[in-house]
Structures are given as structure tokens and as C-alpha cells.
Amino acid sequence: MSRRLPLLAALVAIGFLGLPATAQAPTRFETAEQARAALDAARLQQRNARARGERLERQAARGREASEKARAESAAMAARVQQAEAGIDAAEARLALANRQRLALDRELAQRRTPLVRLTGALQSMSRRPLALSALQPGSLRDLVYTRAVLDSTIPLVRERTAALRTDLDRAKRLESEARQALADRRDSEAALRERRKQLAALAEQERLKARQAAGGADREAQRALVLAEQAIDLDQLIGRLEAAGSLRERLAALPGPLPRPADPTSASVSAPASPLASATEPPARYQLPVAGEITAGFGEAGTSGQRQAGLALAARPRAQVVAPGAGRVVFAGPYRGYGRIVIVEHASGWTSLVTGLDTLDVAVGQDVTAGSPLGLAPARRGEVTLELRHGGEPVNPLDHLR
Known part of the structure; x- marks a missing residue:
């Protein structure tokens, strides 16, 4: 024992x-x-x-x-x-x-x-x-x-x-x-x-x-974007003015060059303008969330002020990488009235993406980006990065177009 x-x-x-x-x-x-x-x-x-x-x-x-x-x-x-x-x-x-x-x-x-x-x-x-x-x-x-x-x-x-x-x-x-x-x-x-x-x-x-x-005129375009930001009453008006400028630029770029004078002016005819193709209204071919993180506020949800959410709010880890949600052209990049640093990307066919809540920026106005191109970094403390997708000025749920 x-x-x-x-x-x-x-x-x-x-x-x-x-x-x-x-x-x-x-x-x-x-x-x-x-x-x-x-x-x-x-x-x-x-x-x-x-x-x-x-x-x-x-x-x-x-x-x-x-x-x-x-x-x-x-x-x-x-x-x-x-x-x-x-x-x-x-x-x-x-x-x-x-x-x-x-x-x-x-x-x-x-x-x-x-x-x-x-x-x-x-x-x-x-x-x-x-x-x-x-x-x-x-x-x-x-x-x-x-x-x-x-x-x-x-x-x-x-x-x-x-x-x-x-x-x-x-x-x-x-x-x-x-x-x-x-x-x-x-x-x-x-x-x-x-x-x-x-x-x-x-x-x-x-x-x-x-x-x-x-782009030789990139500096002038950046200055024009800053002037629009100062004149705009709110973010919606800024996006509207930038979309109007983008539509004008697209229409000017689409204009045909001068036609040669016909040999017989009496036989000349003017063709009717072609109707827009269905693909002219399609969203970006590839679209993704700008940052990895939990969705803390969904599209259309009512906030504390009672106003409906125009996009998505994502909880980003500190210093998280923020990327372009789709291919396009940067029409605004800089700080804006309580939203931190923001980036507005102009896509084809009248689509626009707005990304807010960035701490640093890696892009400039006039720069072409692809889906996934780096835009900047989230703040050093855990916070929210928001994404809005608009077509013709109207907010659209980004989750419906993720590819």
C-alpha cells in the first residue's frame, strides 16, 4: 500500500x-x-x-x-x-x-x-x-x-x-x-x-x-475638383456636380470628328443617331467591397438621425488596405467635411462609387484605376469605411452588383 x-x-x-x-x-x-x-x-x-x-x-x-x-x-x-x-x-x-x-x-x-x-x-x-x-x-x-x-x-x-x-x-x-x-x-x-x-x-x-x-491637365482637374468641393453644400451635391462634369467629358469624347465634304452636296444625307445599346447602362464588370470587414450598416437602413443609409458601412481593422471597388477614373481624392479622406471613382455608363473614411490616400485626381487598385489606408484605430454606388445620381445597393 x-x-x-x-x-x-x-x-x-x-x-x-x-x-x-x-x-x-x-x-x-x-x-x-x-x-x-x-x-x-x-x-x-x-x-x-x-x-x-x-x-x-x-x-x-x-x-x-x-x-x-x-x-x-x-x-x-x-x-x-x-x-x-x-x-x-x-x-x-x-x-x-x-x-x-x-x-x-x-x-x-x-x-x-x-x-x-x-x-x-x-x-x-x-x-x-x-x-x-x-x-x-x-x-x-x-x-x-x-x-x-x-x-x-x-x-x-x-x-x-x-x-x-x-x-x-x-x-x-x-x-x-x-x-x-x-x-x-x-x-x-x-x-x-x-x-x-x-x-x-x-x-x-x-x-x-x-x-x-x-495627363498634362491633371493638376487643373484636381484644382477644379477642390473648387467644386468648396462650393458644394453637401456630399450629394458634390457627387452630382462631378457626375455632370463626367457626363460632359464622355459626350465630348464620343463626338465624331469632322466629316469630309461630299463630292455632291445635294446627295448628302444625315443618318439618325444610333439608340444606346443595353450594355451602355451596365454596371462595372467587376465590383468588390473596398475593404475586408463586417457590414455594420446595410443599404437603406435608418441611422440614428432617421436618415436612410445610402450605402454600406464596413468595420475596418486598423490601417486596413482600402481598394477601388471597380475600374474607372478618380475624379476626387481628398478630405471632405467630417468624412475623413474620400475617393470618388467615375465608372463607365454613368456609374459612380464613393469611398469615405480613409486616413491616407494613394491615388490622385485623373488617375485610372482597376478593380482592386489601392486607394489608401483606413485609420490607425478601428473605424468604419463606407461605400456608396450610384447610377445617374441615384443610390444603388452595392451588394447587388458584387462580382
């Missing part, structure tokens, strides 16, 4: 050791369900960003024109940045889940700790009592026989409980391993993010320089 009890006590004591402490999980997850939902969303965003990056890299490799190739390369790098950001979100959600499960297991073990500690202490005390001393004391032999009978019935129960504790400890080790792996994945994603942001910043600067060199 004296040989079995120390071993038994050691097995039970294993269950009372504190579980190893892991790094603190992000506090933005109030429940395990929120963490699981965030993990699923981050993994989906990671897959989508990887697919976009691979598609844009293939497009850049096939590109013949230098400007088209450069835009595709810049958009591909922005997609890789968003992929790394989603990887960080996924690692943080995995870490939060592992820590929550570890703490729940620790609380469960604590509930079973007190009775087993008392039993183990009593058994160890009896095991240290010399057998000769038990024989000399009155009643000790009877107590010894009684103790042996109690032990014969108690030891199987203790063995059963220690087996359960060993299973729980194995589970705790797995949770610790998962948490450490999540931390390692987060560090790797953060390192990749820093490197890709450096490369993206260099590509974005090259794009801005090329845009200035290619």
Missing part, C-alpha cells in the same frame, strides 16, 4: 497544476460564437483575396500595355496585402477560441480540485504512518484493517478520476499548442503584411507619377 499511495498522489496532483498561460486573446470577441463567426469570415476573405491576387498576377503577366500591366500589378499587391490582413484576423480568432476553451477547462478542473486534494492528503498521511507504530497503538490494528477496506473501494474511484484528469490535461496541451501555432501564424502574417505594404507603397507612388506625366 505504501508503494501505491505516492504514485496515486502524484497522479492526482497532476490535475491540480495550473494550466500554462498563453498570450492574451483579443478582447473584441465577447463570446465564443463571435470568435467562430469571425474565424469563418476571415478564412473566406483570405481565400477570396488569394484568388484575386492570383487572377491579377496572371492579368499583369499577360498585359501588353505598360499602364495596364502596372495597374494590374498594383492591384495584385493590394490583394496580397488584404490576404495578409485576413490571415491576422484568422489567427487572432483562433487564439481567442483556444484561450476561451483553456479557461473553461481550468474552471472545470477547479471544481473537482477540492475533494480530490483532501482525499489525496489523507491517503498520503496514512501511507507515511509506520506499520510498526500502528501495531503498538490501541485500536491501530482494527483501524489498519478498516483503512485497507476503505482503500480497496476508494482506489478504483481515484484511478477513474485521475484517468479523466489525464485526458483533460492532454486536451489542455492540445489547446496550448493551438494557441502557440495561432501566435506564430499571426507573426508570420504581420511580417508578410509589412513587406507587402512596402512594395505596394512603391508601386502606388510610381502610378501617381505616371498619371501626372501622362
Whole structure:
């Protein structure tokens, strides 16, 4: 019996050791369900960003024109940045889940700790009592026989409980391993993010320089956009004036050149103007959300002021990469009256996108962008980036046109 009890006590004591402490999980997850939902969303965003990056890299490799190739390369790098950001979100959600499960297991073990500690202490005390001393004391032999009978019935129960504790400890080790792996994945994603942001910043600067060199009137257009921003009463009026200017520019660009004088003026005829094709009203061929994040306010929802939401509000992680939702031309880029820095992209066929809530900008007025081209970064603190899609000045739900 004296040989079995120390071993038994050691097995039970294993269950009372504190579980190893892991790094603190992000506090933005109030429940395990929120963490699981965030993990699923981050993994989906990671897959989508990887697919976009691979598609844009293939497009850049096939590109013949230098400007088209450069835009595709810049958009591909922005997609890789968003992929790394989603990887960080996924690692943080995995870490939060592992820590929550570890703490729940620790609380469960604590509930079973007190009775087993008392039993183990009593058994160890009896095991240290010399057998000769038990024989000399009155009643000790009877107590010894009684103790042996109690032990014969108690030891199987203790063995059963220690087996359960060993299973729980194995589970705790797995949770610790998962948490450490999540931390390692987060560090790797953060390192990749820093490197890709450096490369993206260099590509974005090259794009801005090329845009200035290619468009001699870009400075005049930027000044005109600033004047319109100062004159506009609100954001709706600014977008309306920019759309009017864009429509005028499209009509002027579509005008035919001078027709040659006919040899016989009397036989000349004027053809009727062609009716617009159905494709002239189609939305952008590729359209995406400007930033990865949860939709906190949907299209048409009533805000605190009672006014209906004209677009989508997305919760962006700090310094998240913001990209162009569709191909087009930047007609405004700069700060505007409480909206932070905003970007207005003019698409074909009378479509316009407005992105607000940026902290830094990587584009300039007059610059051509493709779907996924970098526009800038979200603020350093977690906030909202909004997206509005309009056609002919009327707000349209962007979710209906995501491709």
C-alpha cells in the first residue's frame, strides 16, 4: 500500500497544476460564437483575396500595355496585402477560441480540485504512518484493517478520476499548442503584411507619377475638383456636380470628328443617331467591397438621425488596405467635411462609387484605376469605411452588383 499511495498522489496532483498561460486573446470577441463567426469570415476573405491576387498576377503577366500591366500589378499587391490582413484576423480568432476553451477547462478542473486534494492528503498521511507504530497503538490494528477496506473501494474511484484528469490535461496541451501555432501564424502574417505594404507603397507612388506625366491637365482637374468641393453644400451635391462634369467629358469624347465634304452636296444625307445599346447602362464588370470587414450598416437602413443609409458601412481593422471597388477614373481624392479622406471613382455608363473614411490616400485626381487598385489606408484605430454606388445620381445597393 505504501508503494501505491505516492504514485496515486502524484497522479492526482497532476490535475491540480495550473494550466500554462498563453498570450492574451483579443478582447473584441465577447463570446465564443463571435470568435467562430469571425474565424469563418476571415478564412473566406483570405481565400477570396488569394484568388484575386492570383487572377491579377496572371492579368499583369499577360498585359501588353505598360499602364495596364502596372495597374494590374498594383492591384495584385493590394490583394496580397488584404490576404495578409485576413490571415491576422484568422489567427487572432483562433487564439481567442483556444484561450476561451483553456479557461473553461481550468474552471472545470477547479471544481473537482477540492475533494480530490483532501482525499489525496489523507491517503498520503496514512501511507507515511509506520506499520510498526500502528501495531503498538490501541485500536491501530482494527483501524489498519478498516483503512485497507476503505482503500480497496476508494482506489478504483481515484484511478477513474485521475484517468479523466489525464485526458483533460492532454486536451489542455492540445489547446496550448493551438494557441502557440495561432501566435506564430499571426507573426508570420504581420511580417508578410509589412513587406507587402512596402512594395505596394512603391508601386502606388510610381502610378501617381505616371498619371501626372501622362495627363498634362491633371493638376487643373484636381484644382477644379477642390473648387467644386468648396462650393458644394453637401456630399450629394458634390457627387452630382462631378457626375455632370463626367457626363460632359464622355459626350465630348464620343463626338465624331469632322466629316469630309461630299463630292455632291445635294446627295448628302444625315443618318439618325444610333439608340444606346443595353450594355451602355451596365454596371462595372467587376465590383468588390473596398475593404475586408463586417457590414455594420446595410443599404437603406435608418441611422440614428432617421436618415436612410445610402450605402454600406464596413468595420475596418486598423490601417486596413482600402481598394477601388471597380475600374474607372478618380475624379476626387481628398478630405471632405467630417468624412475623413474620400475617393470618388467615375465608372463607365454613368456609374459612380464613393469611398469615405480613409486616413491616407494613394491615388490622385485623373488617375485610372482597376478593380482592386489601392486607394489608401483606413485609420490607425478601428473605424468604419463606407461605400456608396450610384447610377445617374441615384443610390444603388452595392451588394447587388458584387462580382
